[in-house]
Amino acid sequence: MSDLLAPIYAIEQDDAVAFWGFVGFMERMERNFLRDQSGMRLQLLTLDHLCRFLDPKLYDHLQKLDSTNFFFFFRMLLVWFKREFEFNDILRLWEGLWTDYYSANFHLFIPMAILEKHRDVIMEHLKGFDEVLKYVNELSGTIDLQSTIVRAEALYRRFQRMVEAIDKKGNFPKVPAVRQRLPQPPPAGPTPATGRASASASGRERTPQEGATSSEPVISPELRALLSREVPKLEKRESERQYTDPDVYAAHHKQFEAAGLPSDQAGWIERARQVAEIFAQDVAARDIGNAAPRAEISLLKSSGLLKVLGPKRYGGGGEAWDTAYKVIREVAKGDGSLGMLLGYHLLWSTTANVVGTEEQADSVQQAIVKNNYVSA
Structure with a gap:
């Protein structure tokens, strides 16, 4: 885009x-x-x-x-x-x-x-x-x-x-069809002369166009639409949008919140593995359903994985990118899309550290970590 x-x-x-x-x-x-x-x-x-x-x-x-x-x-x-x-x-x-x-x-x-x-x-x-x-x-x-x-x-x-x-x-009246008598094979038994007479006197009628294929161009609905000056737009029906329900992970939310944030790299990787196992249970069904991953984002939040790089003074994990890479990879094993979303969040949430002043970086980190924002 x-x-x-x-x-x-x-x-x-x-x-x-x-x-x-x-x-x-x-x-x-x-x-x-x-x-x-x-x-x-x-x-x-x-x-x-x-x-x-x-x-x-x-x-x-x-x-x-x-x-x-x-x-x-x-x-x-x-x-x-x-x-x-x-x-x-x-x-x-x-x-x-x-x-x-x-x-x-x-x-x-x-x-x-x-x-x-x-x-x-x-x-x-x-x-x-x-x-x-x-x-x-x-x-x-x-x-x-x-x-x-x-x-x-x-x-x-x-x-x-x-x-x-x-x-x-198509608006002109149709030309009357000309009826033609077509010869049929003579019946069995009569003389050649009788057969010829019978063939000329009997038969079936059809129009010259019968059985012919039309070579007229077809104007499909797609071609008709090319004559319109109305811009085609998608209908927005917010009331019909589908979201996954965060309540499906209620027990996991309580478990992670009670455990608190991991204290070392091994703990963060183990936390990511637990989240990946949860995502893997219904990843195919969620992909087919194409619903917005509201529930899955809520699980990333309650698990603390969004804060793995955040400063400890604001409630973050204080880990380095080496740990973050392994966490992203572990989550992606359960759901590749959510692993990518986590990766983008960690990337954009730390961008100010690279391109901003110290004050700007500190302000951004404080807002993201304390409020547990998603910045992907």
């Missing part, structure tokens, strides 16, 4: 303004970072439909190369082409996309413009998915923004006209 924040911060040069600008941007972009990747899959699926709709021959070629998953555009869509264009070009592109002048999903026409630009090379020289992936990745830093935007606008207008034409065609 730093790719999305960096241009905003570089322009604003103000923490508060940059923060709220980033919040607004993420309301649009958060679908790209969902755990199940449903937001990214939907955009790649829409790109699949769009390519098939606008350029069937290119689509057929990509299909032969097993490349219609369009994974070679994953990075571009994930961070809105941040790594494909120069800094000033990104500012211009993002400001244009934020207007939603044509469509809230106009950014999907940028990859289509890139495909059209390099269509001949792709169709004549690339023979597999790996080659397509390598070729598209190597375009980074070489794409001209102005011509790409012009091409994307032309593609959008052509797409719009095609949709309108198909919609208008």
Whole structure:
């Protein structure tokens, strides 16, 4: 996400303004970072439909190369082409996309413009998915923004006209079907002359279109959405958010609080091992449930592991990083995600020790250790 924040911060040069600008941007972009990747899959699926709709021959070629998953555009869509264009070009592109002048999903026409630009090379020289992936990745830093935007606008207008034409065609009354009599094999037994007469006099009727396949382009719901200027956003339903219940660890909370903080490295490692064993009991179920780990964070707090590096004068463990590394590793054996969370907490809680003054470091440590805050 730093790719999305960096241009905003570089322009604003103000923490508060940059923060709220980033919040607004993420309301649009958060679908790209969902755990199940449903937001990214939907955009790649829409790109699949769009390519098939606008350029069937290119689509057929990509299909032969097993490349219609369009994974070679994953990075571009994930961070809105941040790594494909120069800094000033990104500012211009993002400001244009934020207007939603044509469509809230106009950014999907940028990859289509890139495909059209390099269509001949792709169709004549690339023979597999790996080659397509390598070729598209190597375009980074070489794409001209102005011509790409012009091409994307032309593609959008052509797409719009095609949709309108198909919609208008569907509003005309259907042409009456012409009925045709088709000959059938003669029945057994009659003379050749009788058989011919019977064949011409009998038979079944069908229309010329019967059994034929339609070559008309299909306008899927995903393609329809490209005509909308409404920004797709995820619904926020705080009342439905799922959290693990801290009460499930009530007995362990009492046990750790009664025992107090360990006094040496061996004690801290043993405490981390006990916590890891507790986490390991239902780690798979919690991962599948995808609930926020409120209960597990409460256990990290009551176990004292958040304070392992804190100064003893404020109630911390006073241990060195050598001990902290071993504690993190031990917790990660039970639950890798919670081990990573503990590691980030210990890192950020001691950052002031490195980049701040003595007074700042002391103030931060006092606040974190005394209040048992999580700073991950």
